[in-house]
């Protein structure tokens with residue numbers, strides 16, 4: 196009886212949607228198995244952390260107030276009065292940081308396995324854009340509690356944007372909502388953080404995921420060249436999916452542990468007329484750029500040190516995003532060491548400068 | 556045939572022109588809306604910030620000047636000096652460091668002497684000074 200009921204329920208939808216194709220597609224989907232297979236999971240992990248961000252973000256929205264007078268107090272309220280408010284906020288902060296980390300790992304693994312090569316250029320570019328957006332999420336979200344550290348970090352961060360020739364000044368005013376970092380800046384960042392950026396991110400994510408489904412997992416070059424018989428693979432459904440879910444469970448546990456054992460601090464409320472305290476730092480994923488700016492002399496030739504730094508980083512980011520288009524050798528099927536050296540240099544540079552930044 | 560082509564071109568321009576005009580009509584207000592209006596309250600010319608006997612020698616006081624933070628320093632020999640407290644490097648707010656006898660910026664360890672001159676660290680320019688006026692017991696600060 197009960198079974199019958201379900202069957203009819205299913206059939207009603209099947210009549211209208213034709214699940215057949217989807218089931219066929221899922222049944223035929225295979226994931227290559229090789230020594231680098233582990234990296235396949237990091238895209239999924241990033242996605243999972245993003246889902247956590249959406250859920251906890253919406254929960255925080257129920258109590259958060261995005262204004263100069265109320266922002267700090269509303270988070271204090273969430274953390275002390277609202278049941279499990281401390282947990283939700285702590286998870287949101289931790290998961291945000293882990294998401295950026297997972298996205299970086301995912302990006303580098305794709306880079307080193309050359310998975311960006313034809314036909315996956317669009318997947319790579321949308322992925323890079325999402326990585327930049329994730330950093331934007333971090334930068335705007337950092338200010339929302341309106342505490343002292345975030346206030347001055349935002350002042351410095353937006354002021355750096357302002358030194359870019361020609362477009363810098365209008366951009367600074369656009370970001371800050373005026374000349375200075377004020378409540379107007381908070382309103383804007385709040386709007387970017389919960390409306391503008393999620394909308395753009397969702398579109399990019401949609402394209403990214405559809406492409407991954409349509410094109411399947413990229414095979415590393417060595418694997419691709421193997422004779423068909425030696426290629427190992429596993430069905431996506433259920434084998435890979437279950438492993439994916441296992442990873443998600445592990446990540447969920449890590450997030451929960453971090454959020455409970457190291458609750459995210461709120462700090463001191465920002466006072467725009469007080470002096471900056473010692474220890475102003477950006478979020479860790481901006482640290483390497485921030486630290487670089489300290490080492491560039493105040494003036495290099497005709498450039499201000501900061502201007503030069505920003506131009507260099509922008510150029511590097513652009514080149515990195517466009518790698519599928521200029522890496523001609525991989526395209527022709529030749530081996531290229533240069534890509535590896537460049538990638539290793541980038542990783543070493545980022546780690547080194549980040550450590551230096553925290554040692555000071 | 557000729558006529559047709561002309562007609563088509565004409566239509567193309569009319570259509571293209573109207574679409575451009577439509578786009579401009581939609582985006583112009585949006586772009587203008589995004590520019591924050593200039594704040595009027597910023598026009599402060601002078602503020603009273605305290606009394607002489609409230610500020611001992613070799614100490615300082617933070618005050619607000621319109622929308623900007625300011626810093627008043629009283630030197631060891633009792634002289635008053637006031638500056639915009641905004642660091643000329645990347646916009647942090649400076650503080651008086653008594654032990655070092657300098658005005659210090661915590662963000663990147665920039666230092667200014669008590670005349671506001673940038674003496675070490677990344678700040679590229681001196682602090683902007685204010686004029687200090689003592690009237691009786693009251694300290695007034697104004698733009699130069």
Ligand code: FES
Pocket residue numbers: 642643644645646647660661662663664665676677678
């Ligand atoms: S902002 Fe003052 S030293 Fe950088």
